[in-house]
Amino acid sequence: MTSTTTTVTAESSLVPVHTTGWRGGLANLVRKELGQWWGTRMWWIQTLIWVVLLNGVATVVMLEGAGMPAGEVVTEAVQTFLLMGAMTIGIGVVLTIQGAVVGEKELGTAAWVMSKPVSRASFVLGKLIGYSVGFLATALVIPSTVFVVQAQFLLPVPLDYGRFALAVGIIALSVLFYVVLTIGLGCMFKGRGPVAGIGIGLVLVGQFFKGMLPLPLVMATPWLLGDVAGSFALATTPDFNRMVPIIVTTTAAVALVYLAIWRFQREEF
């Protein structure tokens, strides 16, 4: 440390932050979370992973369907893209975010941040906003845009872009659900094990066992959102009310946000 005399900035020249209550510190935390995505190599690594995975598989399906009827190729490519997206992005979200809250609690950065004028709700919401924006952009919006470009060149008939956008919106709901779930589990547990285990378990159980479970039960989960998205994109009618999974997932996500904040407010550092 230096003992040389430095010019001291007058405190009066600084404009104090007046945000209080549950939004205290939120803007700064969101800025920090977004900076972690877009100010580091994280964004292009995530983008690369999802474009290679989702668009790579979609390319293979489009090329292999060259001899098939036009409608079948489109159906195959769109369903593969949406169903794969719903499942793999869910797993990717859990794997990437499992330490977002738990890691900060373990390392001590959460305690450090909470020693500043920051509300507990802001800490949780900052993570939710940051990771949601990051995943939606890199794992969904960019690959979906690439898919549209691919479709123009490789599919024999054009896509209905409006329907496809609606379908992507349904997958976005699925992504948001898993972001909220993983952050929520991080607020509830002290270790990464339960967070990753429950999160990935939920995705995989839904993917592999949803056909064996009673439909009313499956409808009350986010597991059918891939099918719902496919039905919107291809203008088909599934054998279930497709609004039920949408409403249930939205309600569950909102409830999980409240639960996560409630639990984090009781956290002791």
Place this chain on the structure above:
Amino acid sequence: MQTKVVQNQSDPAAQAPSVQDTVIHTVGLTKTFGHVNALQGIDLTVPRNSIVGFLGPNGSGKTTAIKLLLGLSRPTAGKATLFGMDSIQESLAIRSRVGYLAQDPRFYTHMTARETLEFTARFFYSGPAEAIQARIDETLELVGLADKADRPTKGFSGGERQRLGIAQAQVNYPDLLILDEPAAALDPVGRRDVLDVMERLRAYTTIFYSTHILDDVERVSDYVAILDHGRMVASSPTATLLDGDSTTYELTVRGDEQAVLRALRTHSWVSNIATASQNGSTALTISVTDEGAAETDLLRSVIATDDIVVTAFGRKHFNLEDVFLQLVKEPRE
């Protein structure tokens, strides 16, 4: 012996703090983890613009107490107020006026030192950007990290993290600095620098810091609070603590030691005399039961003795290590 004196001074009612003059005030602050009583009814008062050393052996509850003050943890019983505000109900308002350095400070590793300070400053100030940057620059300069400002904190050593921790703690001109072991990870030069910074900040802020480096406390602290096994065993101005009680005096004489002893024993209020001879001088440690009588008559009666030269006389002065060891030893015994 000292314990009794200082414990009397830790009585919150006796100190009668006013909100304007008091930054931290706790009453019966208690924290229990399962069956472990981490803090047992802490009464503490920290006056404005003072430097208070918070001492205690490892595991005595210092960090727990600090976390309660910051609202990072909830008390099981009792209450803490900072600036007259409740540590739980008004925690956000309190934290807007506090700077905190954790015992093992950790930061986001993808951020540089400058970005870490900007992130911290943005919780307190919305702009202007130039003024914030100027504040960050001078803070980096203050802690000697100007040349490492744009390095990610991932590669920082423990000492560098500590310096950055001190920087971020005072970037917002806090009214209260709470530092948990601020010099623990620093080399002797860094330790001296931290103490210099604390002394420079004394005029603007109140500093409450935990440490186990007793020399540091003796050098810069106005007040000392000592915690042991979750109990406050002393809370007092440093000078008072080091003066010890007023019932023990030290006297050094040359000459007829027996004559001095005879003279002292004529007083009914002299309860005990211990002697040690070295190089022709005799050091006497005299315990008395009547402070007033001792103040007026003790030295006078010794000087009146023939063939005696008094080379030193005064109230027994303790160093902090003596006091600390005695205070934290007694309950164990």
